[in-house]
Amino acid sequence: xxxxxxxxxxxxxxxxxxxxxxxxxxxxxxxxxxxxxxxxxxxxxxxxxxxxxxxxxxxxxxxxxxxxxxxxxxxxxxxxxxxxxxxxxxxxxxxxxxxxxxxxxxxxxxxxxxxxxxxxxxxxxxxxxxxxxxxxxxxxxxxxxxxxxxxxxxxxxxxxxxxxxxxxxxxxxxxxxxxxxxxxxxxxxxxxxxxxxxxxxxxxxxxxxxxxxxxxxxxxxxxxxxxxxxxxxxxxxxxxxxxxxxxxxxxxxxxxxxxxxxxxxxxxxxxxxxxxxxxxxxxxxxxxxxxxxxxxxxxxxxxxxxxxxxxxxxxxxxxxxxxxxxxxxxxxxxxxxxxxxxxxxxxxxxxxxxxxxxxxxxxxxxxxxxxxxxxxxxxxxxxxxxxxxxxxxxxxxxxxxxxxxxxxxxxxxxxxxxxxxxxxxxxxxxxxxxxxxxxxxxxxxxxxxxxxxxxxxxxxxxxxxxxxxxxxxxxxxxxxxxxxxxxxxxxxxxxxxxxxxxxxxxxxxxxxxxxxxxxxxxxxxxxxxxxxxxxxxxxxxxxxxxxxxxxxxxxxxxxxxxxxxxxxxxxxxxxxxxxxxxxxxxxxxxxxxxxxxxxxxxxxxxxxxxxxxxxxxxxxxxxxxxxxxxxxxxxxxxxxxxxxxxxxxxxxxxxxxxxxxxxxxxxxxxxxxxxxxxxxxxxx
Amino acid sequence: xxxxxxxxxxxxxxxxxxxxxxxxxxxxxxxxxxxxxxxxxxxxxxxxxxxxxxxxxxxxxxxxxxxxxxxxxxxxxxxxxxxxxxxxxxxxxxxxxxxxxxxxxxxxxxxxxxxxxxxxxxxxxxxxxxxxxxxxxxxxxxxxxxxxxxxxxxxxxxxxxxxxxxxxxxxxxxxxxxxxxxxx
Numbered sequence: 001x002x003x004x005x006x007x008x009x010x011x012x013x014x015x016x017x018x019x020x021x022x023x024x025x026x027x028x029x030x031x032x033x034x035x036x037x038x039x040x041x042x043x044x045x046x047x048x049x050x051x052x053x054x055x056x057x058x059x060x061x062x063x064x065x066x067x068x069x070x071x072x073x074x075x076x077x078x079x080x081x082x083x084x085x086x087x088x089x090x091x092x093x094x095x096x097x098x099x100x101x102x103x104x105x106x107x108x109x110x111x112x113x114x115x116x117x118x119x120x121x122x123x124x125x126x127x128x129x130x131x132x133x134x135x136x137x138x139x140x141x142x143x144x145x146x147x148x149x150x151x152x153x154x155x156x157x158x159x160x161x162x163x164x165x166x167x168x169x170x171x172x173x174x175x176x177x178x179x180x181x182x183x184x185x186x187x188x189x190x191x192x193x194x195x196x197x198x199x200x201x202x203x204x205x206x207x208x209x210x211x212x213x214x215x216x217x218x219x220x221x222x223x224x225x226x227x228x229x230x231x232x233x234x235x236x237x238x239x240x241x242x243x244x245x246x247x248x249x250x251x252x253x254x255x256x257x258x259x260x261x262x263x264x265x266x267x268x269x270x271x272x273x274x275x276x277x278x279x280x281x282x283x284x285x286x287x288x289x290x291x292x293x294x295x296x297x298x299x300x301x302x303x304x305x306x307x308x309x310x311x312x313x314x315x316x317x318x319x320x321x322x323x324x325x326x327x328x329x330x331x332x333x334x335x336x337x338x339x340x341x342x343x344x345x346x347x348x349x350x351x352x353x354x355x356x357x358x359x360x361x362x363x364x365x366x367x368x369x370x371x372x373x374x375x376x377x378x379x380x381x382x383x384x385x386x387x388x389x390x391x392x393x394x395x396x397x398x399x400x401x402x403x404x405x406x407x408x409x410x411x412x413x414x415x416x417x418x419x420x421x422x423x424x425x426x427x428x429x430x431x432x433x434x435x436x437x438x439x440x441x442x443x444x445x446x447x448x449x450x451x452x453x454x455x456x457x458x459x460x461x462x463x464x465x466x467x468x469x470x471x472x473x474x475x476x477x478x479x480x481x482x483x484x485x486x487x488x489x490x491x492x493x494x495x496x497x498x499x500x501x502x503x504x505x506x507x508x509x510x511x512x513x514x515x516x517x518x519x520x521x522x523x524x525x526x527x528x529x530x531x532x533x534x535x536x537x538x539x540x541x542x543x544x545x546x547x548x549x550x551x552x553x554x555x556x557x558x559x560x561x562x563x564x565x566x567x568x569x570x571x572x573x574x575x576x577x578x579x580x581x582x583x584x585x586x587x588x589x590x591x592x593x594x595x596x597x598x599x600x601x602x603x604x605x606x607x608x609x610x611x612x613x614x615x616x617x618x619x620x621x622x623x624x625x626x627x628x629x630x631x632x633x634x635x636x637x638x639x640x641x642x643x644x645x646x647x648x649x650x651x652x653x654x655x656x657x658x659x660x661x662x663x664x665x666x667x668x669x670x671x672x673x674x675x676x677x678x679x680x681x682x683x684x
Numbered sequence: 685x686x687x688x689x690x691x692x693x694x695x696x697x698x699x700x701x702x703x704x705x706x707x708x709x710x711x712x713x714x715x716x717x718x719x720x721x722x723x724x725x726x727x728x729x730x731x732x733x734x735x736x737x738x739x740x741x742x743x744x745x746x747x748x749x750x751x752x753x754x755x756x757x758x759x760x761x762x763x764x765x766x767x768x769x770x771x772x773x774x775x776x777x778x779x780x781x782x783x784x785x786x787x788x789x790x791x792x793x794x795x796x797x798x799x800x801x802x803x804x805x806x807x808x809x810x811x812x813x814x815x816x817x818x819x820x821x822x823x824x825x826x827x828x829x830x831x832x833x834x835x836x837x838x839x840x841x842x843x844x845x846x847x848x849x850x851x852x853x854x855x856x857x858x859x860x861x862x863x864x865x866x867x868x
Contacts, residue, residue, distance in 0.1 A: 050716065050724030051767050055732075058724050059861060061716055062836040087799070197754040197796065222758050226717050510802075557803065600783050637780060 080430040080450030080464060082172040082503050082516045082551070084109075088193065091162055093595045093606040095632040095647030095677065098162060099154040103188065106170050107553045107567035110589055110612055111154070112658030114669050115243070115262060116291050116307055118155030122172065122185045123520060124547050124571035124585040128618060129661030134184035134470055134495075136175060140192055140272075140281060142315045145182050146337035147359035147387045150473040152188070157309050159285045161216055161234040161268045163204060163681075166193040173518070174468030174499055177432040177448035180383070180414050184470045184497055185520075192281075195230035195272060196222035201684050208677035210262070211239035227275045234268040241672075243292050245300075247665050253300045261292035261303045277320045284312035291343075296663050298343045299350065310338040325371040334362045352397040357475075360389040377420040379432075384413045390474040394481065406478045406488075410439045412471075428452040436469070440477065444469040444494050458507035465501075469494040476526050476539045486537040493541050497522045512555040520547040544576035561597040561604075566590075581616060584659040586625075588613040606632040617659040617667040626656035643681040650674050719757045721838045722818060722831055726790065727764040729814075729829060729840075730774060732858035735789055736812050736851045747772045748787050750779050752804070753794030756818070782807050793827060795819035801827075812851050823865050828852070841865050 050058070084106040086096075096102045100111045100118040110121040112128070120132045131151035137144040144159060145152050153159070168190050175183030198220025206214045214236035222228045240262025249256035266287035273280045288308045294300040315333040322328060341355035363385035370378045387410040395402040418432030430450040437443050448466035455461070472492035480488040501518040525543025530536070549571030557563050569589045573582045581587075590611040597604045613625040629651040635644045650673055657668035716724075730747055747769050751757070755778060765776045782804045785791065791813050797804060798819060805826045808815065816829045823830035823841040828850065831840045841863040847854055 049763060050720050051727050051764055053724055053728075055725065055728040055858070055861060058721055058728065059837065059839070061721060061838075194754075196756055196758060199755055199758055222756070224717055224720065224758070224760060561803070600781070 079171070080448070080452065080462065081175075082462075082464075082501065082514070084170045084172075084553075085167055087167045088165060090593075091165060092634060092643075092645065093604065093632060094593065094608050094630065095606070095634075095645060095649075095679075096162060097677065098156055099158045099160075099165075099168070099188075099190070102162065102165075102168050103154060103170065104610065105591060105593060105608065107591065108172070108549070108551050108569035108571070108589060109170065110586060112584060112660070113155065113671060114295075114658070114660045114664070115293055116289055116295065117151075117153070117157065119584075120152065120154055121584065121586075123518065124549060124573040124587075125185060125522075125545070125582065126584045127582070127661075128584050128659050129663060133182060133473065136179050136181070136183040136187045137190070138179075138187065139190045139283065140315075141189075141317075141331070142281070142313060142333060143182075143335075144311070146311065147335070147361050147390055148337065148339070148357045148392065148474045150182060150470075150475075152182070153309070153311070154188075156236070156264060156266055156289075157285070157287045157311075159268065159283045159311050159313075160190065160192065160270060161232060163216060163234075164192050164218070164230075164232055164270055166191045166197070173464060173501055174446070174448060174466035174497055176436075176444075176446035176468035177434045177466065178379075178416060178418060180416075180434060180436045180446075181412075181469065181471045184468045184495070192270075192272060193220070193230070194222075195220040195228040195274070198230065198683070202681060204679065204681040206677055206679035208238075209672075209675035210241045211237075212264075212677070213237050228273065230270070230272040232268070232270045234266075236264075236266050238264045240264060240290060240292070243670070245293070245666055245670075248294065248300045258292040258294075258301045261290045261301060261305070263290040263303065264288070277318055279317045279319070280314070281317070282312070282314045284310075286310045293660075293664055293666065293669060296343060297345065297665070299346050302344050304342060304344050304352065306342050308338075308340045310336070312336040327369040329365075329367040329369075331365040332363070334360075336360055351399075354393075354395055354397060356391075356393045358389060358391045359387065359474075361385055361387040375422045379418045379420075380416070382413070382415050384411070386411045387474075392474065392479060403481045403484070404479065408474060408478060410474075412436060412438050426454040436471075438471055440490070441471070441493050444471070460503075460505040462501075462503040462505075464499070464503065466499050468497050468499075472526055472539070483536060487531070487534075489538050489540065492526060492539060493524060495522065495524050495526055495541070495543075510557050514553045515551070517550040518548065520545075522546075542577070545573055545582060546576060547571060547573040563595045564593065566592045583616050583618050586613045586615050588625075602636060602638050604634050604636075606634065608632075615659050618662045619667055621667050623657055623659055623668050626654050627652075628654060628656070641683045644679070645681075646676065646678045648674060648676050717760070718833070718838070719760050720763070723757060723760050723764050725831065725838060725840065726792070726816060727767060727769070727774065729816075729858060730769045730790065732855040733814055734853040734855075735814075745772055746787075747774050747789045749774060749776045749790040749792065750785065750788045751776065751792045751794065752779055752782060753796040756794060785811060785813060788813050790814045790816060792816045793819075793822070801825055809849075814847075814850070814852055829862075839863065 086102045086105060091102060094105065103109050103120065104111050108123060112119045112121065112126060117131065119126055120135055122135065131149045132154060133150035135152045137152035139160060168188065171187045171189065173186060175187040179187060198218055200221065202218045204216040214234065216232065216234040218232040220230040242257055242259045243262055245256050245258065266285060269284045271282045288306060290303050291305045291307060298305045313333055313335045315331060318330045320328050337359040339357045343353045343355065345351050345353055363383065365381065365383045367379065367381035372378060390408040390410060392406050394404040414434060414436040416432065416434035421429045423429055430452065433445065433447040435443060435445050446467045446469055451463045453461045471494050477490050477492050478488050480486050497520060499518060499520045501516060503516040504514065506513045522545045524541040525545065526539050526541055527543040528537055529540045529542060531538050549569060551567065551569040553567040555565040570587060572587060573585045575582050592609040595604065595606045608630040609627060611627045614622045616622055630647060630649045631651050632645060632647040653674040655673065657670045660666060660669050726749065761776045764774055767774050793801065793804060793815060795818065801822065814829065815827045817827040818831035823843050826843060826846050828843050828847045829840055831838055842854065842859060843865050845866050
């Protein structure tokens, strides 16, 4: 067997990346040359210095731009859902590397990893092999789920470097009444940092276990004329580890060891610009991941089997307060997604099978927020998306055989309205409805209603009802292998969910306490099914599940700088077809995070403990429960403007694994033991 | 070449940025930005505040302005750095945590510290520091001077109880321009 080293395939990628970075730097310096070091920063001679003006004069001057305080930000207690937030400081304090690390720290959230993609679990629902299609992922309001698989990428394939995140909000429950498709079990809202929070350059480098290196350069600035700009580029490279899979323990398979197959390489580019009421944002990522698991029956211990994902977008927003009571928001965007999977099979002979998908789409959105009669706040919106290219293809390279090719296009439009009605001073009714039209299956209407009652200043009770849908994606509707084992089903209809939830939030001095209980009913789930007529696999709307659960959380902050939060979730999701609990659905989840300063604020430590109870695998085995501990040491300002952090992940080297889909010979894929990362960040 | 379209994507993306960026960073600045005005206010406010004698004795010739959290001013504060306020020189320093504030006269608390504000104010309880902010609700929570915007003009509220507790005397000339608020 001829083994190609993986890097032989990389020059092509890295060349583009280098050109892109070069252009980025060119733009950066041309702007700075004109502005930061030029006349832009210094007041024009015609304008008096602010120090020459009296306070009375200052009071009469109108500002050119208003940045702060004008934006409507909803208080967490008023949100019509159960919400968790992780901020930038948590990301530093606990050494989070990916969006998945961030989400896993939130109550009731768990993840699994099949060593290619990271899968989200929420409210006891995470079907192995499902690419997070039932969660909507937004970056500054821009939809990240792609147009082929609907994938919400949360691992290293996520579009942003986590260092650019200001905060992540997880809004649990159905959000289709506002956001439409995919907002099924929840919405993950990632909000990026303001350009001015960098105020200059920041460079960062990290090194970790298995030759994992990552470098980042960021420039962010708010100029005196109100123009804001953030530019950032990240590059990461990991050799990965040598993995042992007992299912392949034969001499022909290198005794079950997959060497140099777990490699990973990715880069991210991000740019954000704001001027007055406009903002322009662009993001791009490309990731190549070796598949070390002999997924789909590919050749074991073979590093040519790999997956490459690319995702990019440009988004232009206009945000304007027409008056104190009227806000408008308009957006236009262009999106790109490309996937390419290389799978080496031994038919025989050894043959490279390629699975390729490309999605391109553009769209626009208009939203109006209007306050009426002091008691109503109405949000109305319209949206249009044109998925002008949805292309999928599967073929063998040599000899060339094409099994499947399909080029489709599609469009959707939607209209929604929501009203926040303050019935009494302490009672709010939040109700909304949205209609989505799909070229493929027609329409879907989804309502939501929430009663938010604040009987005492520090107590909030929320009663929530909602419906949501998930549209069948291009993969489920059209994918087939030429009717050898799988056929297409273009007549799929949306999956539907109906939910009830009760939330209690209570503040006591420096503690915050919250409890919630919920009941979810899902129907028309799209399952892979074997048609008895022709024995072919086909997707059908046949699944039904029922979930109930409860969640408790307590958070405390003390004046000596110590912060702690703890949560516990109990959940049960029943598959109504089999009457059993679902696969990859832990009954109990518990989390504990403690952060403490050690030497003033110069040295601090963050400890994280996460318990996941046993999960059932597809063949009925169980993974067993486990506790993972992560420990971070963070040092700031020991040397001016330098931040150093070190994290040990899985401190006690706990052996554990995650359930995976039946496309693997393994039921359970073993996860990382003890690993470390050290990271340096310098500002100037 | 595997797929040239993503290269094209990057080119389009970067050209869009270039056009957007260059068209907006050029041009004359005839107006004051929000934070230029706020810097002017801070400089002027310093003239109307008297610190207790002990404090001024410690730092004879200097008035220290510290900025806590992510700095919204950028380089704008350079315009007031080194300027004289009643014979003393105004100095500006950035800090990331509210420790070691012995020689601090004025502390600007950025809106990035919103969640930590109660702790920050608790740690300043017995100090003689004029706290300044520009975030909705800071005034009620106990920040002494808090800027807000009204019809595109900068306005400020003064929390007089807290000023009194910090043993700061604020001139009535300043107070008559402010919205007076109380807490506790």
